[in-house]
Amino acid sequence: MARTVVIEVHGGPEVLKLVERPVADPGPGEIRIAQKSCGLNYIDVYQRMGLYKLTLPSALGMEAAGVVEAVGEGVTHLKEGDRAAYAASPPGAYTEARVMPAGQVCPLPDGISFEEGAAMMLKGLTVDYLFSRTTPISKGDWVLFHAAAGGVGLIACQWAKSEGIELIATAGSDAKCQMALDHGAAHAINYRTEDFAKRVREITNGRGVDVVMDSVGKDTFEGSLNSLRPLGMMISFGNASGPVPPVDILTLAARGSLKITRPTLFTHIGDHATCQEMAGRLFTKVNSGAVKIEIGQRFALDQIAEAHRALEARRTTGSTVLTL
Incomplete structure (x- = not known):
């Protein structure tokens, strides 16, 4: 028993x-x-x-x-x-x-x-498929990672640093942002006090990130799309704040031929x-x-x-x- x-x-x-x-x-x-x-x-x-x-x-x-x-x-x-x-x-x-x-x-x-x-x-296997199996990510690329002080996020911060990837972390408090920085994030944004999409544009000199990795879902989805460069990849891999509402696929064209995927481990x-x-x-x-x-x-x-x-x-x- x-x-x-x-x-x-x-x-x-x-x-x-x-x-x-x-x-x-x-x-x-x-x-x-x-x-x-x-x-x-x-x-x-x-x-x-x-x-x-x-x-x-x-x-x-x-x-x-x-x-x-x-x-x-x-x-x-x-x-x-x-x-x-x-x-x-x-x-x-x-x-x-x-x-x-x-x-x-x-x-x-x-x-x-x-x-x-x-x-x-x-x-850890989630982080592996995000960085190794979903879309090509190279040294020097910019990645926005939400909920970066959680179990997946802290592994992702370290994984990115080990491969020379510039990871911008978001978290819900200054203390959690500091944890992400301590684990290898290049930048951290407190999404409760800052507009994270605006801050991402400032950090990347207006360009936007190459990839967004978003496990939060409904609350961050719109800002995540706004954080991408043209031809950027949106990886929506969770729904912590609730499921993402239906998306008009023409939105992806209007925002720069964006790509989106919803993978599972x-x-x-x-x-x-x-x-x-x-x-x-x-x-x-x-x-x-x-x-x-x-x-x-x-x-x-x-x-x-x-x-x-x-x-x-x-x-x-x-x-x-x-x-x-």
Whole structure:
């Protein structure tokens, strides 16, 4: 049996329930993992609220690290006793142990702790696809990154600096802006006190940025488009403030033949070989010291509702992990 967080209806943090669930043996292509720590991400909130629909009842959580207890037939990249970490579907990471598909589970290098593994996989693989797989980004290019003091954002600041990319961070307080600067951002804008699109134009001498990476959604979308140079790329990869309203595609032409995409991590890591390749790049960044994983908050599994409230209220910085 394993303590597991589930929801039976969509709603607020109050719908999160901690229950005991049996853990079976793995079938073909599966592993059983005893988890040491799991990560908290905004996709968990979207699923809990019903913005991303789940078949109910459902477990929650997409990211964790632990020790492989057993492997099913056909699994060759993992063995019993291996340290491992993942960002993976289906949901179910908020648990002490689980059986799950093995394809998106990655061997965790010895130099990376279980907490770091749980804090970095979904966020770090997201940063990898943003910088490595979505649109060409070269040394000297300008990137605008919203919510830069969060778990994804602090990794992105360091990743950009390691590759010579000029990252302009936005955040909701002066303290969070300073965190982004301390982690490698070239500039930081407090969007609560400044018009970030206007400030971006000032920083770039009127040109605009090459790429915007926006996980905030509704509240920042218009300003993000206004921050792009002609032929610039808008990457809308989240909805923390709510979904972006429908867009008139002619707007993109009028503002300089802009490009826009709405990617998801799970499209990129759906292929086993690609997932392992992406994880390899992430582990290299962390092991080299180019990226350090900032864990800002820890909650016990039975504090999951409070963890969700803190995330939604933007009271968190860096990554948040659940301790088991």
